[in-house]
Amino acid sequence: MIELSSSECSPCHHATAPLSAFPRISDPLDYDEFLREYLEKNKPCVFSARFTEGWRARQAWVTQAGTPDVDYLLHHFDRDDQPPFPVRRNGEAKVPVADCDQKHYDSQEKKTYTLQEYIQYWNTARESSEGKKLCLYLKNCGKGVAMIEEFPSLKFKSSHSQLMSNE
Template sequence: MPRQIHQQHCSSHFIEYIEREIPYSKFFKNYLISNQPCMFSKKFTEAWNCRKKLDETPVPVANCNAKEYNSNPKQIMPFKEFIQNFPEHNTYKTPIYFSSDWLNEYWDTIEVDDYRFVYMGPKGWSANICGRKKWLLYPPGQEEFLRDCHGNLAYDVTAPVLQDKGLYPQFEEACQPLEIIQEAGEIIFVPSGWHHQEDTISINHNWLNGCNLDIMWQFLQEELSSVQREIEEWRDTMDSWHQHCQVIMKSCTGINYGEFASFLKTIANNRMSFLNSCPRNADNCQDSLAESLLALGPQHAAFDLQRVLHIFENMLSNEDFKRLDPSALSFKPEELLQEIREAVRTIV
């Protein structure tokens, strides 16, 4: 797998949710308050069903012997071309502790892509499902010491090149990373702002929900500001300058304000629909999303709506959002906002 540094995003809103909704959460809550990584024992994964037929599934295959920018070059191929005689395999079920997964909920809805993936790494570290996984974690703020003279994060924090003060002038100021060996069946939770590097074969989810939604919105505003600074000199020469900024932003980050609004609309509609129907048991659920929402409970769905409402109110007062081309949205934000307000008012 690529030995690149990754940053995790989350927020303290998750604390009030787990305290109310998740059994046995006191231990987990303590780690969230202190913003420390936390490990779940293998009892949380013993019931996983991890088998599915993958032979025709297209997968990205990375060339770990080559470097392309800060990652590895990849190509898409059917899984059967990568590994022969692979047994039948049923998809795993996400543990309830991590099932509030807005990112993949949205991507599943629009049927374009998802953020579920498998990492593969060099010999010496096998799957964290069966085997062991080594993690190197840096607390928030330490990433600034891991950048090269051009501002890029290190490709591998264990590489000798980081000792070159000309290339990595601040590396000596970095603290020693927290090193964790994750045993078979264990789950690690990486809190907000922690950068991590691992060598492994593992199942991973990029995780986003109401708890770190404000961080995502802040990130998008910062990304747009960065784009605007880069092309500021053309501002007065282009009638559609603001629209171009959104296009460039999406090409750089994979999302812009219009798609973020659509993302929020999808989550809000799903929660309002669930609360209106709210089946009593999983047997009445027609899909995995409804089953997940039922397992988390109506209070969690209400919490999600309140978080969407908060961010949507912020967006509608944002000057750059107001400048969006109306064609960038397939709905009227003001009408959706009113609908969410009414739903939240009914719940409260």
């Protein structure tokens, strides 16, 4: 989980413990240590705002108010940057989305949305027709690094160890 400006969980998050119950990572951390201590153990943690302040996503994808910059996302995620020139897809780029309320074996059910459909979900009250709040999560990968393959301009130029050490 990445902390933005609030210590509150998302309204659609089904966590039973407050964020304060999880270890908070504030200092630079070696990627191998993060892998060993958190990812391999499937142990949740919170990345502090200080830890992530230099990340590209925090700098480019978030407004000054701390909310997602939907216009930036639509403009940059909805392009084909392959030669000979970038092409706008008018919101039709396909993105992987997990439905947090639907299980498929031991993980959330995955669906494919257009970017415009997901942005529309994000901008609305996120209510289903039954009045139950939806919890959809825009995934960053499907087959390994699907979104990076789809949108090569989003690729970080840093290695994993540099990302974890906030360089």
